[in-house]
Amino acid sequence: MLFHRFTGFLASRLVVSPEAPSALDPATRARVADTSNKFLRIFLNAWIAMGLVLAILSAVLAPYVMYGATLVMAVAAAARYALHRGRFQLARWLFIVPVCMALVVLVPLLNGIRSPILVSVPVLVLMSGWLLGRRAMWQVSAFLVVAFLLMWQVEVQGWWVMKTPFRPIDVWIIVWLFIIGLTAIITHSLIRNHEMDFLREAHLLDRLASALDFTESVLQRSPVPMRIFDRSGQCVQVNDAYARLVGVDRQTLLAQNFHAIGMWNATGLAADAHGALQGLQPAHRELAVRTSTGRELWLEMHLLPIEAQGERKLLVQVVDLTDRRRLAQELEHIAFHDPLTQLANRRLFNDRLTHALRRYKRDGRLGAVLLLDLNRFKQLNDAHGHETGDQWLVEVAARLRKVVRESDTVARMGGDEFVLLLEDLGTQRETAEHATRVIAAKIREALAMPAQLGAVPYSGSASLGVVLFTDADADPKSLVQAADAAMYGNKRAVAH
Known part of the structure; x- marks a missing residue:
């Protein structure tokens, strides 16, 4: 109970979400956070395994520095427990804060600011940025810089003289192995997560390509005559139903721009299409036309502006009213003629x-x-x-x-x-x-x-x-x- 109260208090004061650029949408932010959580889970499992290895090495080579292995295990256990409970932000802080504090404490014990353990600082800064966001990274960086400046001044002013300025070689081999292993684990996890992101993105692109192919297939096989123009008025897609209706092959239709089609300009359809594209407002028009083959048609034109892949386009759907109009004219003739x-x-x-x-x-x-x-x-x-x-x-x-x-x-x-x-x-x-x-x-x-x-x-x-x-x-x-x-x-x- 006491532990839950403490972690709740700590979370309310310290927990921040991994930052993302303000331009990112919620789905992208969730993806960044999910990648960070997966990395943290993998890293903590590796950290625990490394703590066990460090404990064995310490017991064999330097029993008097068992505190390092103890610290590693304690930090990993606390963060892993929070992660298990779904407290991802708290798990991040429970890992970063103790490691920062341990580094500040270990440096004076390991030859002060001359200690090679300081090469782990870039790794720690990288970890804080990846797990906690840019703001937390700068806070951690500022904390470490101030701490090391104070250590430097304390030693320079002679306020504190280390009794044992150098540690034995067995201590340094443990330190270097720890740093190398930590860097390798972080690098491996980051690369793996990015590979997963790339695979996920490739999968999404494949799905998008499949969806586009399906949409194009539906357009081509639709019995409704349809045509698509880009914002400049150039035809970018037309189906076989449209080509059969007007009696013109698809390649000729694809080469057309509606601003240059005589019938569209004569009937005002080109102006309607331009207005629909500019104002994103659908337009509707019925008109009688004569095709290049001499066929007289009465058409109902639906001009529908759409957004596709970030580009504005115009979908033109055509309903052939010729038979309906002819029937109406025949009925009207019957009603008014002998x-x-x-x-x-x-x-x-x-x-x-x-x-x-x-x-x-x-x-x-x-x-x-x-x-x-x-x-x-x-x-x-x-x-x-x-x-x-x-x-x-x-x-x-x-x-x-x-x-x-x-x-x-x-x-x-x-x-x-x-x-x-x-x-x-x-x-x-x-x-x-x-x-x-x-x-x-x-x-x-x-x-x-x-x-x-x-x-x-x-x-x-x-x-x-x-x-x-x-x-x-x-x-x-x-x-x-x-x-x-x-x-x-x-x-x-x-x-x-």
Whole structure:
């Protein structure tokens, strides 16, 4: 109990951790401390063995200096016990402090500062630095320097004269063997620990290399197209999936710098990539591109800045949206177009008419709705079948597209009924009416031209109804109804 109290008190006053540079991380500090602990354990075991050898030599050659062996064993036993209890710092101090004190005491007994035992001082300084850190090493060095200066002054001033200035030769052989053995043990242990550190570091490097190889293998075999650029924009890695997507071989892609890729600059992707690298902020962009092979793609680009081996890099992951976009466009086309004639359907026509009325209300530019109904279409179906009737509907759609401008809209409302939206007819009513009459005449002329519907020759006609934008508050439904009424009025007039 008394020993534990004493060691606890000593530890609280003297214990310091082995010092390490402030820049070291905790893991490195722990590694330094672990190396020091292993060295201390090996050294104390060797110290005990050397104490036994010293005791035997002293008993044979110089029985009157058994105190040396006793000191060696006592110091080693105390430090080894503390080490066994896990008190590593205390074990270090229990070894260094008694050895320093013993050296100070033995020097006057062994010819003062002329004693060859002083060659062990560098070894002791080395031990204190290795076990206790740089600060403790300087403290031990200062203590020994002051002690030896005092011894020198005491002898120089004549305050103390050694009665036996020289020891017999058998004492010196024991001292020199002790010093040589101590130096050899320390050197062997230090070299062994450093070799272990090198082996551990080599093992870690091998593991790191294996991890990098694994990462590269995963990148290459990933089905997700990926590419890696360094901070300058130079491509440093690209997988086969990316090369297959864009139709370019890997060597060509590796030679590229994203600052010099035309498509990246034209779409702003290069600026996004540079900003992601500089600000370490991910970026995302969807864009339509045309590859060097002429293939049109719609891509989703994920720009992910990463830190790898102390270097900043940019990982580019690509998701091919081409099929998804094409499917969405097809569904949109189906939703807004007539499946037979591929003209706009009622829904799309009403939407465009709504926008046209808003523009008319805003800037006063006139437009017109022209509704037509095919004449004798029922008789064509009854006489030759619906397949022939469908052929005539498709032919009518094609002829109507040719007689109107690209900015106009041709729609099939259902059955044999078609409607046209004519926009930007000017701001004068007379001009708009004239343009509408011209288009109506072209429609009649186009429909009257002979057509070959399979084996059936056919020439058609249609009844037309036209209404101009005259009311800024009109709605699409009322305009179509007005055009329908005008069309039926014209049809009745022709019948009479």
